[in-house]
Amino acid sequence: MSDVQLPLGGASFDGLVKIEELAGQGMITLRGDLTDKSIVKAVKDVFGVTLPGVRQTALDGANGALWMSPDEALLLCPYADAQAMADALTDKLSSAHALVVNVSDARAVFQLKGSMLREMIAKLAPVDMAPDAFTPGMVRRTRMAQVAAAFWMDDATTARIVCFRSVAGYMFGILSTSADEASAVNHFTR
Structure with missing residues (x-):
């Protein structure tokens, strides 16, 4: 099998949470x-x-x-x-x-790490991200802003998001905007 070619070349962003494009x-x-x-x-x-x-x-x-x-x-x-x-x-x-x-x-995968990931995802997806409503072990297939996506939490501070490869740039952009320090709404406890 050939080497994995990431849509965004391994993009990452560090703000309210750390966002990384995952390979492989x-x-x-x-x-x-x-x-x-x-x-x-x-x-x-x-x-x-x-x-x-x-x-x-x-x-x-x-x-x-x-x-x-x-x-x-x-x-x-x-x-x-x-x-x-x-x-x-x-x-x-x-x-x-x-x-x-x-x-x-055909897919792109992003990992989010940090205590503010619930707030960050809640800004983008119509999913109740309260700790008692969405827990590790659950998955949601939904929309994040304007694109189809699925996400799940590996643990209390780590989530993965899957979207179509063709919208990876858009997804990274909305994730980065949502994770920008200036966009905090402090709804969930840090």
Whole structure:
């Protein structure tokens, strides 16, 4: 597999939170009946995780699964392994009604780190970011300003955002504006 070419060349910004464009995230879209036992078993066999429930994540080291809709999951793995894992999953699902697509090169991923990430995300997405309403282990597929995105929290001060590669520059711009020190509204406790 060729080297990863980041849309923004590894852009970063440090303000209310630290924003970094991440390299090398393998991402596979799985479409099908996520309750089908053959699909659940195939994901467990290939990725080592159980498909999560509604608006949940199942993360185990470099591999994981994110609930995207009743018939869609986004599977995470190391970038270098993405095509092989997509092929292995396709083989295991040969008799199931399912679609498996390696979308690694069609997406951009940003990591946010800092205690103000809830406030920052709340300015951009119509999601209740209160600590008791959105917790690590949850995922939201939504809009951030004018673009489609998904985000989840790895822990209380770390979140990841996925968007289409074609809007990576716009996403980085709105994230940076939202994280600018001058834009703090101090709604959530630091």
